[in-house]
Amino acid sequence: MQKEVVVVGGGVVGLFCAYYLQQEGHRVTILDKSDMRKGASYVNAGYLTPSHIVPLAAPGMVTKGLKWMFNASSPFYIKPRLNLDLMDWGLKFTQSCTQSHVQRSLQVIKDINVMSKDLYCALDALPEMNFHLENKGVLMAFQTAAAEKEEGKVMLEAQKLGLDVTRIDRHEVHKLQPKIDMDIAGAYHYRCDAHSTPATVMEQLKKHLENTGVLMHKNTTVEQLKIKGERVTSVVSNRGEFAADEVVIASGAWSQQLLKSIRIKLPVQAGKGYCLNEHHPTGISMPAILMEAKVAVTPMQGFTRFSGTMEIAGVNHNIKKNRVNAIAAAAERFYLGLKLNPQTKEEVQCGLRPLSPDGLPFIGRTNKYKNLSLATGHSMMGWSLGPVTGKLISELLSEKKTSLDLSPFAPERSYG
Numbered sequence: 001m002q003k004e005v006v007v008v009g010g011g012v013v014g015l016f017c018a019y020y021l022q023q024e025g026h027r028v029t030i031l032d033k034s035d036m037r038k039g040a041s042y043v044n045a046g047y048l049t050p051s052h053i054v055p056l057a058a059p060g061m062v063t064k065g066l067k068w069m070f071n072a073s074s075p076f077y078i079k080p081r082l083n084l085d086l087m088d089w090g091l092k093f094t095q096s097c098t099q100s101h102v103q104r105s106l107q108v109i110k111d112i113n114v115m116s117k118d119l120y121c122a123l124d125a126l127p128e129m130n131f132h133l134e135n136k137g138v139l140m141a142f143q144t145a146a147a148e149k150e151e152g153k154v155m156l157e158a159q160k161l162g163l164d165v166t167r168i169d170r171h172e173v174h175k176l177q178p179k180i181d182m183d184i185a186g187a188y189h190y191r192c193d194a195h196s197t198p199a200t201v202m203e204q205l206k207k208h209l210e211n212t213g214v215l216m217h218k219n220t221t222v223e224q225l226k227i228k229g230e231r232v233t234s235v236v237s238n239r240g241e242f243a244a245d246e247v248v249i250a251s252g253a254w255s256q257q258l259l260k261s262i263r264i265k266l267p268v269q270a271g272k273g274y275c276l277n278e279h280h281p282t283g284i285s286m287p288a289i290l291m292e293a294k295v296a297v298t299p300m301q302g303f304t305r306f307s308g309t310m311e312i313a314g315v316n317h318n319i320k321k322n323r324v325n326a327i328a329a330a331a332e333r334f335y336l337g338l339k340l341n342p343q344t345k346e347e348v349q350c351g352l353r354p355l356s357p358d359g360l361p362f363i364g365r366t367n368k369y370k371n372l373s374l375a376t377g378h379s380m381m382g383w384s385l386g387p388v389t390g391k392l393i394s395e396l397l398s399e400k401k402t403s404l405d406l407s408p409f410a411p412e413r414s415y416g
Helices: 012-023 061-068 084-096 099-124 145-160 170-176 198-211 252-260 321-334 342-346 379-397
Strands: 004-008 027-031 076-078 138-142 165-169 186-190 194-196 215-217 222-228 231-237 240-243 246-249 269-278 288-290 295-300 303-312 349-355 362-365 372-376
Touching: 004 012, 012 027, 012 198, 012 246, 012 372, 012 379, 061 076, 061 084, 084 269, 099 194, 099 379, 138 145, 138 170, 145 165, 145 186, 165 170, 170 186, 194 198, 194 295, 198 215, 246 252, 246 379, 252 269, 252 349, 252 372, 269 321, 269 342, 288 321, 295 321, 303 321, 321 342, 349 379, 362 379, 372 379
Parallel strands: 004 027, 004 246, 027 215, 076 303, 138 288, 246 372
Antiparallel strands: 138 186, 165 186, 222 231, 231 240, 269 303, 269 349, 288 295, 295 303, 362 372
């Protein structure tokens, strides 16, 4: 049965929801408050990460968060403030930082990431979707014994789940990447991972959607969801009203505020990340996460991207220079002879990741309204999980059996 579907949000998740819904024969309209040329979908590390099996909510994160709270240059920073939504999120996050939660999540996160990577690769093989995608894997590069030990535990869990990962030494890293040397003790090479250039994927996807009849309304701010009984009847915006059989909320860090207006309390916090694009040759050809600094390095089409930090400070795009400098300093510390262009630091960009309390996304229908579905809260895996989220939402709205069990991603799930 063909449905009129309104997708609120034109980031990577919203676009992939539209793509798979259109493939199922539905009429799809995307509403986005921006010009759809910036945001977290454009400034992320571009990783496809089956390796990221451990959720953000894990043992030790509360202690680290408290320690780093007073250091605005730290990799994970929560700006202290009196905010009820932040306090509620913090409580749920604390409840989720248990070993049992991690153990329950390992297989779930692995399965959804592997499926999403397979979907990316299948799309890349299509002639109309010729975007940048490389299957070189990702290096988890470490300088200290403590970081090596910490990631070694993750490697063992990943191997148990069947993921392709091995420990390699500094010389083996140099063989993989001969044009620049790294000041490291070694690395874990997750061959199961891949990387892309986000802007090329987004542009290809938007072009394809426009050519296949998906309506995209840019600079369109949703003001109200009209309700009748247990259904959303239409979406009201500054550019008109859109009737809908189904509504999908894929508006990332802005989802919480929108849902409040219809009495749905979604625990999402904005986690700001920064990226620096170095357009001068660096010699870097392997994607890598610099473990002690929590900085991601990605060789993209025409430039090298250095990205990182997790700053929970509300919905804003304010740039903190000390955090930018911390990313640049880490890059220059790990790569021998690397010196970032001063202009690179001046042209820094940021994006807001939608953080759920337990590190798992919200994918599925709400209990309150029968035709309202959520596709948000992907934390640090939004780029990686874009295709699979769209596929699952399309199956759900088409009343098909979903490819994965959606219960771990239920919007109204419990924590702890």
